Amino acid sequence: MSLARRTFVIGGYTTPFIGKKHPDFVWAKHPEFGKRENPTLEQYITGAVNGALEATGTPAAKIQKAWIGNFVGELFSNQGHLGAAVVGAHPDLRNKPIMRVEGACASGGLAFASAVESIQAGTDVTLVVGAEVQTTQSARVGGDYLARASHYARERSIDDFTFPALFARRVKAYRERFGLTDEDLGRVAVKAYKNANRNPNAHMRSVRMDLETARASGDENPAFLSNAELAPYMRMSDCSQVSDGATAIVVVSEAGLRALGKSPADAIEVMALEVATGNLYEDGDPLRLETTTAAADRAYASSGLGPSDIQVAEVHDCFTVTEILMVEALGFAKTGEGAKLFADGSLEIGGRLPVNTGGGLVGYGHPVGATGVKQVLEIWRQMKGQAGDYQMPRSPTVGLTANMGGDDKTVVVGLYKNT
Amino acid sequence: MSLARRTFVIGGYTTPFIGKKHPDFVWAKHPEFGKRENPTLEQYITGAVNGALEATGTPAAKIQKAWIGNFVGELFSNQGHLGAAVVGAHPDLRNKPIMRVEGACASGGLAFASAVESIQAGTDVTLVVGAEVQTTQSARVGGDYLARASHYARERSIDDFTFPALFARRVKAYRERFGLTDEDLGRVAVKAYKNANRNPNAHMRSVRMDLETARASGDENPAFLSNAELAPYMRMSDCSQVSDGATAIVVVSEAGLRALGKSPADAIEVMALEVATGNLYEDGDPLRLETTTAAADRAYASSGLGPSDIQVAEVHDCFTVTEILMVEALGFAKTGEGAKLFADGSLEIGGRLPVNTGGGLVGYGHPVGATGVKQVLEIWRQMKGQAGDYQMPRSPTVGLTANMGGDDKTVVVGLYKNT
Numbered sequence: 001m002s003l004a005r006r007t008f009v010i011g012g013y014t015t016p017f018i019g020k021k022h023p024d025f026v027w028a029k030h031p032e033f034g035k036r037e038n039p040t041l042e043q044y045i046t047g048a049v050n051g052a053l054e055a056t057g058t059p060a061a062k063i064q065k066a067w068i069g070n071f072v073g074e075l076f077s078n079q080g081h082l083g084a085a086v087v088g089a090h091p092d093l094r095n096k097p098i099m100r101v102e103g104a105c106a107s108g109g110l111a112f113a114s115a116v117e118s119i120q121a122g123t124d125v126t127l128v129v130g131a132e133v134q135t136t137q138s139a140r141v142g143g144d145y146l147a148r149a150s151h152y153a154r155e156r157s158i159d160d161f162t163f164p165a166l167f168a169r170r171v172k173a174y175r176e177r178f179g180l181t182d183e184d185l186g187r188v189a190v191k192a193y194k195n196a197n198r199n200p201n202a203h204m205r206s207v208r209m210d211l212e213t214a215r216a217s218g219d220e221n222p223a224f225l226s227n228a229e230l231a232p233y234m235r236m237s238d239c240s241q242v243s244d245g246a247t248a249i250v251v252v253s254e255a256g257l258r259a260l261g262k263s264p265a266d267a268i269e270v271m272a273l274e275v276a277t278g279n280l281y282e283d284g285d286p287l288r289l290e291t292t293t294a295a296a297d298r299a300y301a302s303s304g305l306g307p308s309d310i311q312v313a314e315v316h317d318c319f320t321v322t323e324i325l326m327v328e329a330l331g332f333a334k335t336g337e338g339a340k341l342f343a344d345g346s347l348e349i350g351g352r353l354p355v356n357t358g359g360g361l362v363g364y365g366h367p368v369g370a371t372g373v374k375q376v377l378e379i380w381r382q383m384k385g386q387a388g389d390y391q392m393p394r395s396p397t398v399g400l401t402a403n404m405g406g407d408d409k410t411v412v413v414g415l416y417k418n419t
Numbered sequence: 420m421s422l423a424r425r426t427f428v429i430g431g432y433t434t435p436f437i438g439k440k441h442p443d444f445v446w447a448k449h450p451e452f453g454k455r456e457n458p459t460l461e462q463y464i465t466g467a468v469n470g471a472l473e474a475t476g477t478p479a480a481k482i483q484k485a486w487i488g489n490f491v492g493e494l495f496s497n498q499g500h501l502g503a504a505v506v507g508a509h510p511d512l513r514n515k516p517i518m519r520v521e522g523a524c525a526s527g528g529l530a531f532a533s534a535v536e537s538i539q540a541g542t543d544v545t546l547v548v549g550a551e552v553q554t555t556q557s558a559r560v561g562g563d564y565l566a567r568a569s570h571y572a573r574e575r576s577i578d579d580f581t582f583p584a585l586f587a588r589r590v591k592a593y594r595e596r597f598g599l600t601d602e603d604l605g606r607v608a609v610k611a612y613k614n615a616n617r618n619p620n621a622h623m624r625s626v627r628m629d630l631e632t633a634r635a636s637g638d639e640n641p642a643f644l645s646n647a648e649l650a651p652y653m654r655m656s657d658c659s660q661v662s663d664g665a666t667a668i669v670v671v672s673e674a675g676l677r678a679l680g681k682s683p684a685d686a687i688e689v690m691a692l693e694v695a696t697g698n699l700y701e702d703g704d705p706l707r708l709e710t711t712t713a714a715a716d717r718a719y720a721s722s723g724l725g726p727s728d729i730q731v732a733e734v735h736d737c738f739t740v741t742e743i744l745m746v747e748a749l750g751f752a753k754t755g756e757g758a759k760l761f762a763d764g765s766l767e768i769g770g771r772l773p774v775n776t777g778g779g780l781v782g783y784g785h786p787v788g789a790t791g792v793k794q795v796l797e798i799w800r801q802m803k804g805q806a807g808d809y810q811m812p813r814s815p816t817v818g819l820t821a822n823m824g825g826d827d828k829t830v831v832v833g834l835y836k837n838t
Contacts, residue, residue, distance in 0.1 A: 001516075001540070001541075001542075002541070004541060040572075042572075042700075071499060072499060073567075074491055074493055074494055074564075074567045075493055075494070077571075078566075078567055078571040078572075078575075079567055079570075079571050079572075080490060080491060080523060080567040080568055081521070081522060081523040081567065081568045081569070081699060081824060081825050081828060081829065082521075083521075083522050083696050083829055084522075084523075084696055084698065084699035084824075084825060084828040084829060085699045085700075086696075087696050087697060087698045087699065088698045088699045088701075091698075093696075094696075094697065094698060095695040095697070095713040095714075096695070096696060097532070097693070097694035097695065097696060098694075098696040098829075099520050099521070099522050099529045099532075099533075099696075099829070100520065100521040100522065101518050101519065101520050101521070102499060102500070102501075102502075102518070102519045102520070102521055103500060103502050103518050103519065104499060104500040104503075110518045113518075114518075114533065117536065117537055117540045118536055118540070120539075120541060121420070121536045121537070121539035121540040122420075122421070122423060122539060123420075145493075147497075148492075148493045148497055148498055148499040148500065149499060150500070152496075152497040152498050153459075153461075153497075153498075156497075275516035275517075275518070276514040276515070276516065277502050277503055277505075277506050277512075277513075277514065277515060277516060277517040277518075278503060278506060278513065278514070279503065279506045279507045279510075279513060280500060280501075280503035280504045280506065280507045281461075281504075281507040282507075294514040295514075405500060405503075406500050409503040409506075410500065410502055410503060410518070
């Protein structure tokens, strides 16, 4: 969309993203299992909302509208109607217009897009929340729930783990066409874990991953698909984490900045925000993320920025192959050449174009509805020098987010400038 | 929200709303059960999208953005990510920004509100879809699914049928305070069925309801709650229908009207559109719909219109008591006096202020996500003389819609003028 009114992100708050292998996560083998429980979806939402209001110094009464991105609260938590749950976080939110938006793993990006559009419509102070709890069920049951992000009737039977299988299909096609190696995929995982190890909020903050482990199947890193054709193309280290968590950010107009006593120096400015949606009933080109390209091309065109301007990016690495396809779809590399950027260090925190500095979905974690909101907060943190141990050596001035739902079916691309 | 850009609805399309007791519905006792199946959620969406494009003469390529309201596709149809399902309805929708919004039974109203906001932001031609399939499970399982519109952890145990029980609680309180009678509730149902009997799209088009049946429990009209305290306050005839169906409408700016070769004479104009959201974790005043009042008061204030200006209304009668509470919350009657308007004929098709002329949720049916969109299409039809056998004697010039999610937790109120 064209941004006739200037739009700013003034920061926010994220809970840690946690799940199995995170030291604080209470699961069946946790020493306090039964005595202690993990936070509920409701607690995550309440925590993120109040955390963001406090972190940005925004009185709840000044929030005019809010959106929450969530994919399947009805299944993992028996809870829909999450706009009303946001109201439950603070008494001053009562009677404001608040709704949930959903587009699978791009739900958080859609919540952000809705806020940006609302600023264009004249709203001045908005709140964007993303939240998901996914650890209330086994990975296998969760895999069935998450398959509802694909065309369930058609794709459910590909494997118990529908999405890992859909992306294994991409790995296979891409490998056959472009000669992608195990090392290429392994390097993506190694970067993700390395960055996550510096990030106290990351799901995999305590888990080490070296190339030796990531490049081959084994006890430490199983190939887990039961689909025999696709099993060789997907290992545990290639997958984003099944995490719980929530993030909230405050998005404002120029008048909103003033109303909150903020200046552009506290904010990053949204230079472009584009949503593109593909056809649920068709498989796209396995070698390309076509919907991502459509969104990115529009974002570049409307902002006058191009891939070479980007200095930091948060991209949707639901699987390691996705991050490779993402850097190609976003114009950082030509089709078939994305893996080179991982091999030559360009995408490392100290590299030319750091990508997923906090660990991405593979290392930081992927509480589905939160991811698209967390990406924007990450860009704000890097630009404002708030990224702690994973801060880039020099704060970037132009950033990008790319949040994807399903197998390249809903994509939200944002471009940001440090102001 | 204040409507700085003029916003118009130019019509749309609705599928029939069907379920048990509708002659076309295929259920276990239907003569063709097993040979024939009911349409799927996907077929409903595709049918409504293309029906609306055709009915309004809108080429799919001219749609700039779209929203779909749906509550629990993940549960009844194993399908989320419905923005991508909308794209699947027509090739020219590919890569456009399309998302699902959710606010329980107000999901359709929220989709419409999102389109109106987008018009304010500069969009010119939008599509609003609402769809739900709920008959794939038994009423008891469906009751569990729908309980996710309330605070499930707190309210699920009130009864197997959570929402009928929550509204029975309102009936009980209202009866004790204001002396509501069985006849009062019965009259609401009789009006709903009488209107539905004139409406070929209505779920209950072939089912007769007289006051004798509606006013008392019996084999024909059972009290079905197992909660002994609340059972006397809710009968089958008091309930909205568990229906399948979809509706889509086209919402445009003045430039959009021109782009489609339309004039204001083809359209109704949106004079106000307000969303209010309550706290999921608290019960409101059982005697009043406080969130509805908040939304309506803002809509009246921003438009300069008042309750006495309204000539036709579509209100959310999820239960008969809700319609009584709605006419009070919307200012058509004082608190405690709503039932009088049903007794004196004011709300009949030939009365002073016809409400739910096609049968409402009790008679027309309630495919949850579709309802809020269907309400707007109904107002368009009455204003444009397109309501067939249930057309009002004189086309109204000012109308209102009130769509509610949960127990008065998300409310969308719209005001419309014939142009």
